[in-house]
Amino acid sequence: MVVARVTFREERCKGCELCVNFCPRGIITMAKHINSMGFHPATIEDQSRCTGCATCARMCPDLVIEVEREVVRVG
Amino acid sequence: MVVARVTFREERCKGCELCVNFCPRGIITMAKHINSMGFHPATIEDQSRCTGCATCARMCPDLVIEVEREVVRVG
Amino acid sequence: MYQAILIAGFGGQGVLSTGQLLAYAGMLEGKHVSWIPSYGPEMRGGTANCGVTISDYPISSPVVTEPTSLIVMNRPSLEKFEGSVVPGGLILVNSSLIDIKATRKDVRVYYIPANELAEELGSSKVANNVILGALLELTGVVTPDAVEKSLREVLPPHRHDMIPLNRRALEAGAALVHRSAAARAG
Amino acid sequence: MYQAILIAGFGGQGVLSTGQLLAYAGMLEGKHVSWIPSYGPEMRGGTANCGVTISDYPISSPVVTEPTSLIVMNRPSLEKFEGSVVPGGLILVNSSLIDIKATRKDVRVYYIPANELAEELGSSKVANNVILGALLELTGVVTPDAVEKSLREVLPPHRHDMIPLNRRALEAGAALVHRSAAARAG
Amino acid sequence: MQKVFTRPRSLKDIPTHYCPGCTHGIVHRLVAEVIDELDIFDRTIGVAPVGCSVFAYNYFDCDMFQASHGRAPAVATGIKRVLPDRVVFTYQGDGDLAAIGTGEIVHAAARGEKFTVIFINNAIYAMTGGQMAPTTLLGQKTTTTPYGRDKEVNGYPVKIAEMLSVLDGTAYVARVSVHDPASVVKAKKAIKRAFEVQLAGLGFSLVEVLSACPTNWGLPPVEALKWLAENMIPYYPLGEYKKPAEVG
Amino acid sequence: MQKVFTRPRSLKDIPTHYCPGCTHGIVHRLVAEVIDELDIFDRTIGVAPVGCSVFAYNYFDCDMFQASHGRAPAVATGIKRVLPDRVVFTYQGDGDLAAIGTGEIVHAAARGEKFTVIFINNAIYAMTGGQMAPTTLLGQKTTTTPYGRDKEVNGYPVKIAEMLSVLDGTAYVARVSVHDPASVVKAKKAIKRAFEVQLAGLGFSLVEVLSACPTNWGLPPVEALKWLAENMIPYYPLGEYKKPAEVG
Amino acid sequence: MAKILMKGNEAIGEGAVRAGCRYFFGYPITPQSELPHYLAKRLPEVGGLYLQSESETAAINMVYGAAGAGARVMTSSSGPGISLMQEGISYLAGAELPCVIVNMIRGGPGLGNIAPAQSDYFQATRGGGHGDYRVIVLAPASVQEIIDLMQVAFDLADRYRNPVMVAGDGILGQMMEPVELGEEKEIEIPPRPWAATGRMGGDKKLISSLYIVPEELEQHNLKLAQKYTLIIEQEQRWEEYQLAGAKLVLVAFGTAARICKAVVDRCREEGLAVGLIRPITLWPFPQKAFAPVINEAEGFLVVEMSLGQMVEDVRLTVNGRRPVYFYGRCGGMLPVAADVVREVKKLYGGEGQ
Amino acid sequence: MAKILMKGNEAIGEGAVRAGCRYFFGYPITPQSELPHYLAKRLPEVGGLYLQSESETAAINMVYGAAGAGARVMTSSSGPGISLMQEGISYLAGAELPCVIVNMIRGGPGLGNIAPAQSDYFQATRGGGHGDYRVIVLAPASVQEIIDLMQVAFDLADRYRNPVMVAGDGILGQMMEPVELGEEKEIEIPPRPWAATGRMGGDKKLISSLYIVPEELEQHNLKLAQKYTLIIEQEQRWEEYQLAGAKLVLVAFGTAARICKAVVDRCREEGLAVGLIRPITLWPFPQKAFAPVINEAEGFLVVEMSLGQMVEDVRLTVNGRRPVYFYGRCGGMLPVAADVVREVKKLYGGEGQ
Ligand SMILES: Cc1ncc(C[n+]2csc(CCOP(=O)(O)OP(=O)(O)O)c2C)c(N)n1
Ligand SMILES: Cc1ncc(C[n+]2csc(CCOP(=O)(O)OP(=O)(O)O)c2C)c(N)n1
Ligand code: SF4
Ligand code: SF4
Ligand code: SF4
Ligand code: SF4
Ligand code: SF4
Numbered sequence A, B: 001m002v003v004a005r006v007t008f009r010e011e012r013c014k015g016c017e018l019c020v021n022f023c024p025r026g027i028i029t030m031a032k033h034i035n036s037m038g039f040h041p042a043t044i045e046d047q048s049r050c051t052g053c054a055t056c057a058r059m060c061p062d063l064v065i066e067v068e069r070e071v072v073r074v075g
Numbered sequence C, D: 001m002y003q004a005i006l007i008a009g010f011g012g013q014g015v016l017s018t019g020q021l022l023a024y025a026g027m028l029e030g031k032h033v034s035w036i037p038s039y040g041p042e043m044r045g046g047t048a049n050c051g052v053t054i055s056d057y058p059i060s061s062p063v064v065t066e067p068t069s070l071i072v073m074n075r076p077s078l079e080k081f082e083g084s085v086v087p088g089g090l091i092l093v094n095s096s097l098i099d100i101k102a103t104r105k106d107v108r109v110y111y112i113p114a115n116e117l118a119e120e121l122g123s124s125k126v127a128n129n130v131i132l133g134a135l136l137e138l139t140g141v142v143t144p145d146a147v148e149k150s151l152r153e154v155l156p157p158h159r160h161d162m163i164p165l166n167r168r169a170l171e172a173g174a175a176l177v178h179r180s181a182a183a184r185a186g
Numbered sequence E, F: 001m002q003k004v005f006t007r008p009r010s011l012k013d014i015p016t017h018y019c020p021g022c023t024h025g026i027v028h029r030l031v032a033e034v035i036d037e038l039d040i041f042d043r044t045i046g047v048a049p050v051g052c053s054v055f056a057y058n059y060f061d062c063d064m065f066q067a068s069h070g071r072a073p074a075v076a077t078g079i080k081r082v083l084p085d086r087v088v089f090t091y092q093g094d095g096d097l098a099a100i101g102t103g104e105i106v107h108a109a110a111r112g113e114k115f116t117v118i119f120i121n122n123a124i125y126a127m128t129g130g131q132m133a134p135t136t137l138l139g140q141k142t143t144t145t146p147y148g149r150d151k152e153v154n155g156y157p158v159k160i161a162e163m164l165s166v167l168d169g170t171a172y173v174a175r176v177s178v179h180d181p182a183s184v185v186k187a188k189k190a191i192k193r194a195f196e197v198q199l200a201g202l203g204f205s206l207v208e209v210l211s212a213c214p215t216n217w218g219l220p221p222v223e224a225l226k227w228l229a230e231n232m233i234p235y236y237p238l239g240e241y242k243k244p245a246e247v248g
Numbered sequence G, H: 001m002a003k004i005l006m007k008g009n010e011a012i013g014e015g016a017v018r019a020g021c022r023y024f025f026g027y028p029i030t031p032q033s034e035l036p037h038y039l040a041k042r043l044p045e046v047g048g049l050y051l052q053s054e055s056e057t058a059a060i061n062m063v064y065g066a067a068g069a070g071a072r073v074m075t076s077s078s079g080p081g082i083s084l085m086q087e088g089i090s091y092l093a094g095a096e097l098p099c100v101i102v103n104m105i106r107g108g109p110g111l112g113n114i115a116p117a118q119s120d121y122f123q124a125t126r127g128g129g130h131g132d133y134r135v136i137v138l139a140p141a142s143v144q145e146i147i148d149l150m151q152v153a154f155d156l157a158d159r160y161r162n163p164v165m166v167a168g169d170g171i172l173g174q175m176m177e178p179v180e181l182g183e184e185k186e187i188e189i190p191p192r193p194w195a196a197t198g199r200m201g202g203d204k205k206l207i208s209s210l211y212i213v214p215e216e217l218e219q220h221n222l223k224l225a226q227k228y229t230l231i232i233e234q235e236q237r238w239e240e241y242q243l244a245g246a247k248l249v250l251v252a253f254g255t256a257a258r259i260c261k262a263v264v265d266r267c268r269e270e271g272l273a274v275g276l277i278r279p280i281t282l283w284p285f286p287q288k289a290f291a292p293v294i295n296e297a298e299g300f301l302v303v304e305m306s307l308g309q310m311v312e313d314v315r316l317t318v319n320g321r322r323p324v325y326f327y328g329r330c331g332g333m334l335p336v337a338a339d340v341v342r343e344v345k346k347l348y349g350g351e352g353q
């Protein structure tokens, strides 16, 4: 199991939903509330299912998403 | 034998020698005298050797040359 | 009659078309009118506002720098334009979206929960008309009938079914300030 | 001393460089000089002329519209510029190439078979210098020595062997007008 | 935990003015990542002309020039000729590069100017309100082709990558897209190669990026990317059109 | 006796200002012959911009426009769009078409404008005194490349026929030469085809003609033609680069 | 006929169509975009052509071709694009071709911004291109006037065979006002015997501005100068507002003039004898407007959305007989009526400067 | 050092090289061709770059890039090409970049011809581009002065971070005169902390003329205006010739001024009190030159190779205090000294007009 964490910098999100669309795990959704720019920001539902693949971050035009992953040291 | 005639409109000749260079019969030469524009005009030496091929005229940039040929009607 | 109305909000909130509707209605009533937009530095998304002048006399300057009435649809607009209203003028605040109060004391200020009222009517899209209804009620600058007629000319036929809803929104806005005026009076 | 010399002919006859040579010589003699070219409407092949001014005083206008001396190398130039020469001025006609006469009576006119004289010297290329020699002799505007010195500075080293021939051309021109002046006097 | 994805330092940490889902943002990031990875930030100079990316100078944190519409290649030429050891790139839209700036891009390419061009083909003049671009597809509706682009009136979309590849001065020419994650990865590779070609002094390098303009296409962002894939890529095939032997 | 060669009526019977041996004269004649043969003289409109052929309006006896440097394709577009049933041609040099007018020629071609371009490539700016043109060959000395054209400074000669062939709007593109009688015959054929393509409404047509400038090349006319054959043709291969199926 | 509410930019388009213009060549730029959008829809409806060019340089040369071929034709742009057209405009003037060029002036120099300005006055009236030539410049101040002046613009272009520029700004372009369009008339375009449309059996025609022989170019220049003199005599246009008894005369055009009308109103209300001359033709500058007022007026205050350009023409007109003052805002900022009133009060009675 | 005979166009090139200019971007055009020919040879000798651009538009934008990157840089053209540079010049002025632009003025408008003219005066001094900006304009009248003014041109460009134009004509460009070149000095180019040369560890730099917020663009415009005011105060240059006691003052620049010197000489010989003011800076116009003479002079005669452009600046300067007359030739024709003398005699004593 991968230990990974995605963080959304909510106030920068423009609600374009590209991350939602491309997350292979389908775990990103749009929040109900509105951020300071007036958009519904993206948010992750189930952090534990995230693989840290960074696909969401790669598709985000606004650098909202940061991805961290546990590095498994072999040996 | 072909009956042909080339006529040079001397006052228009700029003495570029292209006709001289390309006449397959080599029968065009440059005159000794100078025309009103100050050039040695091209001239034909031996009209009778002319085939009327119009190569000279085709290469003349200044429309100096007119070519006529006897049309041999067959039958 | 001379009214210079400034309508301001986010781009996309429909402030420009609301202003156009108002100007159109003024024209239908035979008034001299002008409408003028102004965009913020952002190409889109940023702030937008428009000035509408409705007058019995030819309009010398269409530029609304000192509005007699101000409609604000977001907080930055209130902060930016509040000071420009002429003394004795009118400020209409969409209180569904603005959580602060105006500070001017020398003008009349009305807080209208336009989005909520609109949603009650069935569509948040008519929030602007709610607030417009309030303006009409308070200033009499044009009649609701003229606005309705304008809608008929401005909207494409397939959207004419929206007109009754819009009319109700105008009336809801009018009623609100009527009531609140009554409340004040009371 | 003030001499405004106009040199005119076909493009390609070297009138521009002859003028430059003259100006250069004037400069070497410490005079104020200017050289100015003028082309006909044709890009090339057409007529060309230049004006050279050589003066003891700073030159106000370099434009030679009223030459004190005129050198003409072809017939159109004679026809065109004859009238512009100041009364009492000088016209030098290259009679090798021009078959008409000047009509002015209030100027001195010399006919110089420059090409023939040049060919006698060994090269028709120095025709211009023949006529220049005549000008020098008649006006004293610069010395032949200054022209020779200029040639040394203007020509690339590998062509310095041409200088003696040029010098002889200058002298031939000078001698001719000297003779003809003598003839006149005689 | 280790960061596997974070913002490149060559981009200033401020929000952009781009619309939601505008892929200008993705391309900005890719360029910045490449600058970071090649460690050339300190000697890089960017040139952004007019277009939606006119404020790119606010986002790229290196030295920047704002250039007149279409002339970024001429401006970049001036810069690079004066400072040959700096890294210079232009960031141009399709109105900018393929219309008004045609002369400048063709001749910078022909001269083999040693800078890198990032060419954003979004098939529209976005900044000025969605007018037809030279790259607008046949049939596409824009504010100036309200009846759809008609070849009889407006002719055919211009294929820049193909056209510039013909020139002897171009060293690297590629067309990429950013409509899905795999494409984004490839796009970055191409951009990196283009900069590497410049660093190696091999000549002119250009990457054409098919990019989405949800706003002027009138589509939600996700739809816009689909439209791009389905409509633009068939007319504008992706790939490396020209590359020097020296580069992979 | 019958005249087998005489001057075309579409050319005015006056001497030209061209230098001895300048092949502008040959190309003028070919265009005029084609106009005569297609019997379109009365409805033909020519456009000549700046260059040695700036006075072409004096020689072609049809209606003519003198256009600004490089903009003949834009002017021709204006004319042809107003008068679609007329025959319109431009006559442009390589400085004109391949340098300052790059944008105009590329976009007239991309739009598929239905006029014909006669493009005189003489590898030089002749009119202004022999400066380097975009088509000047590597190593060629001109007044602005006194040490020879150096690819490091001036880049590579531009191949117009090849470049424009890439565009979907071009219907006919050919490169010909007039350095010998056989080439002249072929050149005329290409020019005729170009006009035929226009008459058939098939799109944009262009004939690039390799042409000699003895004066600025510093060569006697006959030598100039040899230089053309030996130096220009290898870099600028002759041939029909694009032709519509409809045309032979 | 009923009035309709229309944007200035659209009014330019509609006005042009009603003036018989059937060809538009142009390149997009803010703040005139609504004009191309409008014409891209409208021109095909009337059998006309909207063609988007690859650049402003191409646009103005397409205009040259179309005008030379006999069409009523126009183009439109703003600051940077108009600058790119200067060579072409000089050619049009030199070849004496009629056409209409719209400049919706924005803040400059350089890229500047897209806000309204009047800082292209010099460029428009002095000729930003090379050589001795003039362009007739019309400056409307309302949407209705735009409609009316478009007809005037095309007519003047034809009458004098000269380019005509219509100079507005972002405000005029984007403002909506009611307009009376009137009946759509069949426009008869004056014959153009000089147009090069193919000989079609007739004489050869040539469109050109080249006169290689200086004597001939001088003659051509003198002929143009004569035409310009005629235009100066015949075509000065202006509006007078409250000039009767004015001691201080404001001079302003376009949007600035509208603001100045408000200024005049307020001043008159306060009893200050202030009037306004609003030039409608910027070139020819309406010098005639000044003759009747110069004796009574104690001074002139020129109000511009620039650092002061038209003020030179006012100075040249007044020629030292009265003081000429200037008040301007620039960079896309508008003069505020209250500020101008304050300026007026400072000057009123001659305590100025 | 010995004098050498040099063409004006070559002198521009040599003067530029000696002023430390190492970059030239340009496009060929008559009558300035000898300049690119000269520099194509000369610049590589000093480690500089001559780059022929694909157009004048490209050239001026290459200048923008090179100037922004910190180089001493120049371009050159004539009428039509200068018109094509107007957008770029406006950008350079807006971004405050130093550079030198040469215009060897020819006959216009349009293609006109290649003969000498002065009809681009308006374009040069009023800004042919869009927006409120000014270009410093220097007008030499001899080959020696060209050499000297090239140094001045580059220095002024740097001092004020502003484009400088050197305006000549075909005569000045093609005329040869002796010049004293002096020692070739090592030029120290003033530091350019604002140049965008890559951060190299330092602060970020931006070259731009974009100020999207009107308030900010207005501030920028006012800052530019301040600079222009300073230039007007500090940089007016002119030559006075025989002004002492002059009753009629000729005003002329460049080639026309040389002809006018001959006119003054002849007039003085004939006892007519005629003098000459020769503006060397066309912008800023040397208004200061007029103050000392305006009381004694009875009138001014402006002589131009145009239909009358600088005459406006003289009128603005004299402001109605004295009559201002005009004599011009155009289309590539030169004023003939004898004709001007005749004109002077007509006016002398005030019987003019
Ligand atoms: C000379 C000039 N003409 C026109 C404009 C207006 N303009 C600004 S950006 C632009 C086109 C933008 O399209 P593109 O280059 O494709 O960039 P995008 O906005 O699509 O990213 C235009 C026409 C200008 N600024 N300058
Ligand atoms: C805007 C502008 N720039 C420059 C020129 C000068 N000019 C005239 S013709 C020409 C180039 C001529 O070369 P080309 O087009 O190859 O024609 P050629 O003379 O070789 O036949 C140039 C640069 C001009 N007339 N206008
Ligand atoms: S890192 Fe991958 S799995 Fe995790 S949220 Fe992003 S796209 Fe989904
Ligand atoms: S892609 Fe980025 S901006 Fe778009 S919704 Fe996701 S986090 Fe927000
Ligand atoms: S027609 Fe043929 S053979 Fe006769 S002269 Fe001409 S080239 Fe020679
Ligand atoms: S080709 Fe023509 S111009 Fe040349 S020499 Fe022969 S006849 Fe004369
Ligand atoms: S308009 Fe289009 S290109 Fe411009 S920011 Fe918005 S989405 Fe991006």
Ligand code: SF4
Pocket: F017, F018, F019, F021, F022, F023, F024, F052, F122, F126, F127, F212, F213, F214, F215, F216
């Ligand atoms: S200069 Fe060259 S191209 Fe021009 S006419 Fe002479 S030979 Fe022909």
Ligand SMILES: [Mg+2]
Pocket: E093, E094, E095, E120, E121, E122, E123, E124, E125, E126, E133
């Ligand atoms: Mg785009």
Ligand SMILES: [Mg+2]
Pocket: F093, F094, F095, F120, F121, F122, F123, F124, F125, F126, F133
């Ligand atoms: Mg050429």
